[in-house]
Amino acid sequence: MLESTRYIPDESTMLRFGKKLAENILQVQANRAVILYFNGDLGAGKTTLTRGMVQGLGHQGKVKSPTYTLVEEYNVAGKMIYHFDLYRLADPEELEFMGIRDYFAKDCICLIEWPEKGEGLLPPADLSVNIDYYDDARNITLIAQTTLGEQILRQL
Ligand SMILES: Nc1ncnc2c1ncn2[C@@H]1O[C@H](COP(=O)(O)OP(=O)(O)OP(=O)(O)O)[C@@H](O)[C@H]1O
Ligand SMILES: [Mg+2]
Numbered sequence: 001m002l003e004s005t006r007y008i009p010d011e012s013t014m015l016r017f018g019k020k021l022a023e024n025i026l027q028v029q030a031n032r033a034v035i036l037y038f039n040g041d042l043g044a045g046k047t048t049l050t051r052g053m054v055q056g057l058g059h060q061g062k063v064k065s066p067t068y069t070l071v072e073e074y075n076v077a078g079k080m081i082y083h084f085d086l087y088r089l090a091d092p093e094e095l096e097f098m099g100i101r102d103y104f105a106k107d108c109i110c111l112i113e114w115p116e117k118g119e120g121l122l123p124p125a126d127l128s129v130n131i132d133y134y135d136d137a138r139n140i141t142l143i144a145q146t147t148l149g150e151q152i153l154r155q156l
Contacts, residue, residue: 018052040131
């Protein structure tokens with residue numbers, strides 16, 4: 001599978017990278033939910049990357065972590081973006097109660113922090129985004145898991 005690593009020296013580079021990533025996703029004709037898993041320790045930059053993506057597509061307001069609500073949604077550039085943070089998910093059944101399947105049935109972009117907490121109830125990722133950090137620098141490794149993921153990566 002296609003894989004790509006990027007060095008991200010600072011937060012503004014992360015935000016710019018998010019914008020580019022989101023633009024690429026819009027360019028790919030998906031006609032289904034595009035699923036990204038964000039892996040990385042606390043403070044690695046998963047929410048910051050999400051902010052770069054959502055604001056990069058034109059969202060004017062804040063992008064806050066949906067730690068307690070589990071999901072935040074944005075309607076931007078003619079697309080729904082669902083940002084999940086499953087860190088505080090106690091029981092994967094909570095995802096059933098919130099009707100998680102309905103989200104993934106749409107033509108949308110789903111950005112999922114802490115996907116391992118929802119194992120078994122999430123669709124497989126198109127793209128895994130792994131963030132490693134050391135002080136202010138980050139290394140992002142993107143791994144395409146589907147043909148769609150490969151299409152997104154190829155243009156990045
Ligand atoms: N190169 C960088 N890229 C991204 N964030 C950076 C970078 N350098 C410093 N930061 C800072 O690191 C923090 C990243 O926090 P963020 O909330 O995005 O992490 P997270 O991975 O979502 O954590 P959590 O698992 O707690 O949700 C922010 O305070 C941000 O300002
Ligand atoms: Mg976060």
